[in-house]
Amino acid sequence: MILVIAEHNNEYLKSFTLNAIQASSQIESEIDVLVVGNKSDNVAKELSGVPLVKKVLHINSETYDKQLAEDVAPLITNIAEKYDYIIAPATACGKNLMPRVAAMLDVSQISDIIKIEAPDIFVRPIYAGNALATVKSLDSKKIITVRPTSFDPAPSSGGSAPIEEIQSSESAKLSNFIKKEESKSDRPELGTARVVVSGGRGLQSSENFKLITDLADKLNAAVGASRAAVDAGYVGNDFQVGQTGKVVVPELYIAVGISGAIQHLAGMKESKIIVAINKDEEAPIFNVADYGLKADLFEVIPKLTEELSKLNIIKK
Amino acid sequence: MKILVAVKRVVDYNVQVRVKPDGTGVETENVKMSMNPPDENAVEEALRIKESGKATEIIAVSIGESKCQETIRTALAMGADRGLHIEVEGIIEPLAVAKILKKIVEKENPGLVLLGKQAIDDDCNQTGQMLSAMLAWSQGAFVSKIEFSGENIQVTREVDEGLEILDLKLPSIVTCDLRLNEPRYASLPNIMKAKKKPLDSLSLKDLNVDITPRIQQIKVEEPPKRQKGIMVSSVEELLQKLKNEAKVI
Numbered sequence: 214m215i216l217v218i219a220e221h222n223n224e225y226l227k228s229f230t231l232n233a234i235q236a237s238s239q240i241e242s243e244i245d246v247l248v249v250g251n252k253s254d255n256v257a258k259e260l261s262g263v264p265l266v267k268k269v270l271h272i273n274s275e276t277y278d279k280q281l282a283e284d285v286a287p288l289i290t291n292i293a294e295k296y297d298y299i300i301a302p303a304t305a306c307g308k309n310l311m312p313r314v315a316a317m318l319d320v321s322q323i324s325d326i327i328k329i330e331a332p333d334i335f336v337r338p339i340y341a342g343n344a345l346a347t348v349k350s351l352d353s354k355k356i357i358t359v360r361p362t363s364f365d366p367a368p369s370s371g372g373s374a375p376i377e378e379i380q381s382s383e384s385a386k387l388s389n390f391i392k393k394e395e396s397k398s399d400r401p402e403l404g405t406a407r408v409v410v411s412g413g414r415g416l417q418s419s420e421n422f423k424l425i426t427d428l429a430d431k432l433n434a435a436v437g438a439s440r441a442a443v444d445a446g447y448v449g450n451d452f453q454v455g456q457t458g459k460v461v462v463p464e465l466y467i468a469v470g471i472s473g474a475i476q477h478l479a480g481m482k483e484s485k486i487i488v489a490i491n492k493d494e495e496a497p498i499f500n501v502a503d504y505g506l507k508a509d510l511f512e513v514i515p516k517l518t519e520e521l522s523k524l525n526i527i528k529k
Numbered sequence: 530m531k532i533l534v535a536v537k538r539v540v541d542y543n544v545q546v547r548v549k550p551d552g553t554g555v556e557t558e559n560v561k562m563s564m565n566p567p568d569e570n571a572v573e574e575a576l577r578i579k580e581s582g583k584a585t586e587i588i589a590v591s592i593g594e595s596k597c598q599e600t601i602r603t604a605l606a607m608g609a610d611r612g613l614h615i616e617v618e619g620i621i622e623p624l625a626v627a628k629i630l631k632k633i634v635e636k637e638n639p640g641l642v643l644l645g646k647q648a649i650d651d652d653c654n655q656t657g658q659m660l661s662a663m664l665a666w667s668q669g670a671f672v673s674k675i676e677f678s679g680e681n682i683q684v685t686r687e688v689d690e691g692l693e694i695l696d697l698k699l700p701s702i703v704t705c706d707l708r709l710n711e712p713r714y715a716s717l718p719n720i721m722k723a724k725k726k727p728l729d730s731l732s733l734k735d736l737n738v739d740i741t742p743r744i745q746q747i748k749v750e751e752p753p754k755r756q757k758g759i760m761v762s763s764v765e766e767l768l769q770k771l772k773n774e775a776k777v778i
Contacts, residue, residue, distance in 0.1 A: 281695070282658065282668055305688040308654050309670045312623070316659035321624040321743035324653045334747065339651050340546045344555050345752050349745040387667035391683065391694040404689070408777070432778065444708060450673065450687045457567075457647055457707065459689070465777040475545070476649075482755060486775045488767065494760075503758035504770055516764045524768065524778070 214243040216270075218289065218301040218310065221248065221256040223278070228405060229302035231263065231366035236359040237300050238265050238367065239329045245270055246374075247292070249285050251278035257376045264372035274381035279390035280306070286313040288382055293318055293354065303358035304404075315356040322356045323348060327363035341456040341479035362404065362462040362483070396449050398436075403452065406435030408465045411454055411481070412447065413439040415470020415491065415510055419447040424514045425469060431521040437461065437481075439471045455480035470510045473498025490514070530640035530699075531586045532575040534609065535630060537565040538593055538600040539650040552748040564600050567645030569607075569712040570705040574675060575643050576608045577710065583677055586610045588637060592617055592629055598728060605723035606715030612728035617740065623651075625740035627659035632736040634664060639700065641682070646671045646704040657704035667697040673708040 215237045220227040230246070237244050245268045248257045257271040270292065276284055289310075293299060299314060301307035303325040315322035327345075328336035334349045335357070403409065410432065412425035422442070429436045437459070438452040454461055456479040466484035471477060473489070473496055481487070482501050489502035492509050499505040506513065540546055541561040548555055564572075575587045589604035590613040591597040601612035615629055634642060647654040661668035669675075669684035676683045678696070686693045687706050697703075715723070733740065761767045771778045 282670070283661075286662060305671060305686075309658065309668075309686075309688075312655035312658035313662040313668065315655070316624065316627060316662035319624075321622045322653070322655055322659075323744065324655060337652075338752070339749070340540070340555060341649065341652065342752060343546045344548050344749050346749050347747040349747055350743070351745055352743045385665070387665075387698050388669075389696040391696055393688075393690065393694070394692040395690045440707070449691060450706075450708065451689060451691045456649065456652070465771070465775075476542070486771070486777050487758075488771070499760070500757055501755050503775065504767055505758065505760045506762075506764070506767055507760065513764050517767070520764055520768055521778075524772070 214245065214296050215241060215298040215300060216293070216296040217244060217246045218299065218307070219246050219248045219256060219260060220302055220304060220306050221250060221253060223250045223253045224255060226256050226259045227304070228366060229304055229361035231369055232361035232364045233300055233302040233359045234263060234265050235367040236326070236329065236364040237298065240298060240332050243267055247289065248272065249277045249280060249288060251275050259369070261374045261376050262370050262372050263367055263374070265367045266372060266374040269374050269376045270379050271376050272379050272381050276381055276384045281388050281390065282310045282313050283385040283387040285310055286317060287385065289314050290317045291382065292379070296354070298355045298357060300357045300359060302361045304361065307358045311356055311358050318354060318356065320352045320354050320356045321350070322358070323350055324358050325360045326357055327360050341475050342482065343475065360460060362460055396451055400429060401433065401435045403435040403437055403454070403459055403461060406461070406463055408432045408434035409437050409454070409461050409463045410434045410467045410469065411437035411439065411471060412442055412469050413471030414441040414445060416442060416447055422447045424510070428467070428514055428518045431518050439474070439477045468498050468502070469514060471498055472496045473501065530584045531588060531637060532578060532584045533634060533637060533639040533642045534568070534571050534575045534587060534589050534604065535642070535644045535656070536568040536572065536589055536591045536600050536604050537645070537648050538562050538591060538597045539565045539648055542566055542649055548749055548751045552750055554749050562596070564603050565645050565648045567647060567705050567707055570707055570709045571643035571645055572604045572607050572609060573710045573712040574705060576713070578641070584641070588613060588639070590615070590630065590633055592621060592626055594618055601728055602723050603715065605726045605728070606720040607713060608719070611726055614728060614730045615736065616730060616732055620742070620746070621740060622742060622744055623653045623655035623659060624743065625738065626656050627663055628738045628740070629736060630656070630660050631663045632738060634660070641700060642702045644702070644704050646706055657702050661702035664702070667701040669695060669697050669701060669703040671706050672703050673706045675703060675709070
């Protein structure tokens, strides 16, 4: 049996949970999902409608309002006994929580899998995706995080899995939530957008980054950035695409003023079509680009945005 | 308060790694090796905490083959006070590393353990969280800011939606993001001084930890190569290609 840990914000399910469910279904069909939260009934209901889910386990308690790893991990280990697999998406949330669960169960976690070869054999990228390791888990219980963009999302409606409420435990009282600073945006989410427009150090300032957001808006695209651009303060950390940022696999990825360090390529080189715009023709980004344009971004990006307005052909 | 900093010796981040033809791993012979980049941030942060008067001693620990001592010397040259090397041959999984670190923590009693959030070789992102679980300590993962407030620390975590700020009870485990600080370079005099700083070596037997592998590596291969595309000469040509050839707009 598989237990998938749902990622959510108490109001709605984070869609990458569906990718983790889909990946799980390649291993076996007995899939339960755990929702740990506070006033998170909607999330449990959403999951109950996922046809691949057999049962939704739901814990509603103030203790789990912010889902602190120190509190959530013991809860999972309490119910872990009957499960052969515990699986979560390899997001910041899953990466924070799952090793804690694995250590408590004395299991060697398999991180960030991109392919399931057999019920105990998985493929995962190493060295920023410059090599792929095929590994076999020898532990009887398996703790896995799944790279969500490597698996399709499971269908989300038509099911009617029962919801079982389970008891909460005491807080470990080791940490306290102070606040979250979220960037609000009407644009598509970076992780799931059909088109991503990313800017790098070539933008030179946070003011100039508007060229990227204007272009993105014309394409109904999400906005991304290289680490250099985030480090320089042009945009927040949640925009970062790369080895330690987000991994994106859009249909169209447009890299503007990004040289293409190995660490950045790790986060975007699986994109279907890659466009690179850079004034340095030696930039390594051109080696992975389907279409390269050697040009000054300050000249061509406004022009590109303007031409797109004229075309008015954006697929939603 | 003592601070323990865990540092890993990895292939330098600028090296283009090559998969061995026999599929057993990547080439590490005659390849430049360095300290794992976010571990440098961990060392730097420990130094800043000590310089602010909140820590008394910084111990740099590394686990692996004998050459890991070079990585420890780098930490000592940056300013750590003493080093600890646990000699282990071959691949060692994060679970085993965490078990070894737990033994060291029990011996040294640090108030804070700092680690890089992820090693750039195996990209596992596990060790800090595992160590925290084993010690039943608080955990701050992917941290870009640490502030002391009384008996606790406040950490800013980099999460998918932005930033999350947590208050952590000490002792604590913090895994460091590259944005936590700008690591200093070791000056030549400090590199010389580091050679005289104490560096103890322990064997696994001394620690009585079972590191039997739980994961068997079947093969390592190159990812499918992406075909290099074409250069276009104008915005018009680019749009035409995207529309008619790639059909993505």
